[in-house]
Amino acid sequence: MLLAHRIRLDPSLDQRDYFTRAAGTARRVWNWALAEWQRQVALGQRPNAMALKKRFNRIKYTDPDWLDEHGQPWLRAIHRDAHAQPFANLARAWTRYVEQRRAGQPAHPPRFKKKGRCRDSFYLANDKFRMEGLAVVLPRIGRVLLREPLRWPGKIMGASVSRQADQWYLSVQVEVPEQLAMRSRTGDTVVGVDLGLRAAVTLSSGEKIAAPRPLKTALRRLRIRSRRQSRKLEAAKKASGVTGPIPKGFRLPVSKNRTKGALALARLHARIARVRADFTHKLTTRLCRENQAVAIEDLNVRGMLANHKLARAIADVGFHAIRRQLQYKSARYGTRIVLADRWYPSSKLCSGCGVRNGELTLGERVWTCAACGIRHDRDVNAAVNLQRLATGALAAHTALPEASQAVTPGTAAGTAPAVGGEVTPARHECGQHDGSGQEEYAAHVCARF
Numbered sequence: 487m488l489l490a491h492r493i494r495l496d497p498s499l500d501q502r503d504y505f506t507r508a509a510g511t512a513r514r515v516w517n518w519a520l521a522e523w524q525r526q527v528a529l530g531q532r533p534n535a536m537a538l539k540k541r542f543n544r545i546k547y548t549d550p551d552w553l554d555e556h557g558q559p560w561l562r563a564i565h566r567d568a569h570a571q572p573f574a575n576l577a578r579a580w581t582r583y584v585e586q587r588r589a590g591q592p593a594h595p596p597r598f599k600k601k602g603r604c605r606d607s608f609y610l611a612n613d614k615f616r617m618e619g620l621a622v623v624l625p626r627i628g629r630v631l632l633r634e635p636l637r638w639p640g641k642i643m644g645a646s647v648s649r650q651a652d653q654w655y656l657s658v659q660v661e662v663p664e665q666l667a668m669r670s671r672t673g674d675t676v677v678g679v680d681l682g683l684r685a686a687v688t689l690s691s692g693e694k695i696a697a698p699r700p701l702k703t704a705l706r707r708l709r710i711r712s713r714r715q716s717r718k719l720e721a722a723k724k725a726s727g728v729t730g731p732i733p734k735g736f737r738l739p740v741s742k743n744r745t746k747g748a749l750a751l752a753r754l755h756a757r758i759a760r761v762r763a764d765f766t767h768k769l770t771t772r773l774c775r776e777n778q779a780v781a782i783e784d785l786n787v788r789g790m791l792a793n794h795k796l797a798r799a800i801a802d803v804g805f806h807a808i809r810r811q812l813q814y815k816s817a818r819y820g821t822r823i824v825l826a827d828r829w830y831p832s833s834k835l836c837s838g839c840g841v842r843n844g845e846l847t848l849g850e851r852v853w854t855c856a857a858c859g860i861r862h863d864r865d866v867n868a869a870v871n872l873q874r875l876a877t878g879a880l881a882a883h884t885a886l887p888e889a890s891q892a893v894t895p896g897t898a899a900g901t902a903p904a905v906g907g908e909v910t911p912a913r914h915e916c917g918q919h920d921g922s923g924q925e926e927y928a929a930h931v932c933a934r935f
């Protein structure tokens with residue numbers, strides 16, 4: 487099982503400088519490759535990432551575009567992994583784009599990366615670095631301190647260094663043997679999970695969990711910092727006599743205060759993301775750990791985000807992250823994830839008698855079933871219906887007419903260790919096992935590269 491551990495780095499000033507230059511190199515090579523790719527497509531050729539890389543390798547130490555002011559090739563100072571990987575990434579990005587378009591999903595072709603607007607990162611092949619307890623030894627710069635040691639045993643497959651605001655992280659992908667990656671569950675129940683906006687998460691047990699909504703909390707501060715930043719930008723434009731949009735290729739002078747302001751804004755965004763990730767990780771770990779099956783709605787998150795009035799609230803809870811984390815964590819706990827069909831009327835069915843209440847509107851939080859007279863809390867009722875669906879799916883082993891069984895890799899139908907009410911045995915225990923979910927805290931994601 488491929489797992490990734492994202493570890494905060496403690497680089498020295500020189501090392502930070504190297505990271506910035508390496509990430510900048512990766513960005514510039516990506517842009518070069520993308521421009522070449524588009525040029526070849528325009529000429530009716532079929533571009534190929536390997537051929538592009540070969541061409542780049544021929545020119546990278548001689549082409550004037552890649553020499554510094556002394557006529558020296560500055561790429562020599564950066565380890566080659568940083569400028570070789572963008573070609574592979576670009577090829578993958580095009581493949582994904584073509585596949586998504588073929589499948590009728592919304593997709594956009596690879597875009598140029600803009601300094602300060604893109605994710606700064608660069609890649610390291612597994613034979614080019616090594617882990618030494620609380621440090622990682624990188625090519626060119628040597629030992630960089632880590633905030634925590636690598637969590638997973640197994641074969642290291644590669645790593646990338648990336649930046650979030652002014653913090654650098656090392657994400658190490660490890661191929662962990664299946665029996666070491668598995669976790670034991672503490673419970674064996676079946677739960678239905680209704681995702682909503684009022685209480686972010688309602689469980690079929692009746693429990694309601696509020697999400698922290700960090701964006702809502704920080705919105706005032708965010709607006710203040712954004713406003714300050716845009717004033718500084720306006721001032722810089724005025725000072726250099728630019729009116730209207732900045733002309734292409736023109737660079738505004740960047741003041742110290744503008745850099746500081748940008749950092750303050752980025753830090754706030756990073757904090758918001760961390761608070762949200764903390765919540766979704768703890769929640770999804772808990773759900774997978776305590777249950778043999780979890781049923782959720784297959785929400786059309788993208789469609790919901792198109793509703794401008796709701797978009798901010800929905801994005802703030804992190805519905806998409808909850809879905810994605812449930813899917814990969816379930817493989818480690820042997821938990822089955824049952825996805826209710828997008829059109830399954832979980833809110834409208836009475837969980838007491840099964841009669842459908844077609845007149846239920848979005849505003850009605852509490853309703854009474856006309857057939858059996860049970861008073862329902864809207865969200866709890868929906869969660870109970872989802873739980874039924876999961877129980878049915880577990881018993882039947884086959885897809886219900888109204889629900890599709892989404893089975894996570896490693897728990898393919900019929901081979902799922904949890905089916906039949908068995909608790910996956912604990913073959914290996916490591917890491918914390920309290921109820922806090924700390925073990926998974928924002929630090930690992932199942933690598934999908």
Ligand SMILES: [Zn+2]
Pocket residue numbers: 836837838839840841855856857858859860
């Ligand atoms: Zn009823």
